[in-house]
Structures are given as C-alpha cells and as structure tokens.
Amino acid sequence: MLNSPTAQKFILHWGEMGTRWGVNRTVAQIHALLFLAGRPLTADDIVDTLGVARSNVSNSLKELQSWKLVRVSHVLGDRRDHFTALQDVWEIFRIIVEERKRREIDPTLSVLRECSIEGTQDRELDAAALARMQTTLDFLEMLSAGFDDYRHLSPQTLQRMLKMGGKVARFLGPNDKEST
Template sequence: MAELTPVMKNFILHWGEMGSSWGINRTAAQIYAMLYLSPEAMTAEEICETLSLARSTVSTGLHELLGWGVIRILHVLGDRRDHYESMHDIWEMFRIILEERKRREVDPTLTMLRENVSEPSGREELDPYVEERLLEMLEFFEIINALYKQFEQMPTETYKKAVRMGDNLTKVMSLIAQN
C-alpha cells in the first residue's frame, strides 16, 4: 500500500474534493478513501507516509472519521499501534452517513422550529404569515424526520433490495399516492 497507483491517486484525490461538499474535510476524506481501497487495516504512521501528511493531521482526520462511524479501530496481537480499517459494506456506510446527516441537519432545525412556533420567546404576537410559513416548514421537516427514522430501523437487506429495484419505485409510489 506504500505505493499508490494512478488510479488510486485519482480516486483518493477525487474523494478529497467531494468530501468538501459533504462537510468532511479534505484530508479526512482522503484518508477514508485510502482505507476503503486498502486490503489491510493501516496504522496512522503508514497513512502519513502514503499521503504525505503530518502525523497530527492524520490523528485528527481519523478521529473525525471515527466520529462519523465509517472506520473502525483494529488491534493486532503483539502490536501496540492502532490499526484502522474502513467499513466494508458500502450500504451500511450509506445508512450511517444518512443518520449522521439527519443528526446534524434535520434535528437542530426541527428543534428550532418547534420552539419558535409553539412558544415564541417573550410572548410576542406572531405575524400570521410568518407563522404559516414556519408551520409549513415544520410540517415538512417532521415528515422528513419520520422518513429518516423509517430508514434507520429498516434492516440493511431490506432497503438494499428495495432500492436496487428503483425502476419500479415510481409505480409503487404512484399506487401509494392514490391511497
């Protein structure tokens, strides 16, 4: 793994760029990408060398990825160092990222909307139009929230298969919608 082929470099660099629009910082995303391609778990030191990053940067990045829950620490007998490996099942990873996004994007907004709609601070009277818009958005977020929850509790295999046959999704949805 010390040597990166051009294809691997492409992949890692691209992933780094993508990470930015995903709210993961570039180096963390690169680390993730490399672990994803690596057949074996890697030590922080190895990651440093391969990606030419400072040891501290790698430490921070790994920490962030652990926070996302998309990598794991492994321990090897007779080796004091931590070994890191990426989550193998990409679908499981997808689910984790969804949940994390919900936690970061949906939950705080939901809280804020609920607070402001139900009990406007300082007992001010709420402009009817504003209230209407807030309620509409609240309703929307409640629904999204419920959707997320559905996904959470769905077994991986279920939504995997369901999503795979996306071709028929429209039809199914239409049927449901007629209800």
C-alpha cells in the same frame, strides 16, 4: 496498490466530494484510503501515503471514529494503533445519514418546534412567515419519520425498494399533486 493512479484518483475525488458535503478534505481522503486498503493501516502509513501532517491525520482519525466509520484495531507484536474502515457501503451510507440527521436535522427540528410554539405568541411575526416555518417543520418531521421507518431495514430490502422506485413513481403518476 494504494499508490496506483486509479486508487489515487478515487482518494482525491472522495476528498473533493467530502468538501462539497461539508467534510474536511483530509478526513474524506483518509476514509477513502482506509476503505480501499482492505487491511489495517497505522497513522504513519496514512501520513506516508497521503503526504499530510501527522497531527492532521490524528485529528482526522478521531473525527472518523466519532462518526463510527473507522475503528481501531491492534496487530499482534505491534503496539501502534491500526485503523480500518467499514467495508459495507450500505452500512457506511446508513451511518452517514444517521449521523447527519443527529447532528443537523434533529437540532433544526428542535429549533423549529420552539419557533412554532413561540410564533403563535409573537405579535410581531407575520402570519405568512409563521406558516412557512410550520411548513418547514412539517417537511423535516416527515423526512425524519420516514428515515426512522427505513433505517432498520436490511440492505437487501433497501435495494429492492430503490429498484422499485421508478415503478412506484409511475404507479402514483406524474400528476400526483396531493399535499399533506
């Protein structure tokens, strides 16, 4: 099943997409493999299926565990670690967005807040540059607050909201240029 052409295409593409998202190709391929497997796999199973080095698999599994996308499980009578991926795509998406926010957006917000404060005292900083920094800070704070508002919603509620998206956009109108 995991060696089928369609499964291989999915795994390879997931690896390609991972590189575009800033994730190591092998990490993304292992995630795809575990997602499709539907059963726990050992590191040796992953090495054999993907044809990558054992050390690369070990490091990739640690990375996936740090993202909380893969969990270790044990099988009775087998001392080896077995790995499973989350199966709920909504939960996977939520975790990825939360982790990216924590790793990328939150540190950026901290620096932008510092720049906003320090910029008012920096006589060499152009007022227009400070305004652009503030605009960026405002945008990222709004994005972060929006995420915080929606991250605890159930997948069913999020699905309904996404389906409403076009209706809300039409209700607000294409010419809604209101700025905050």
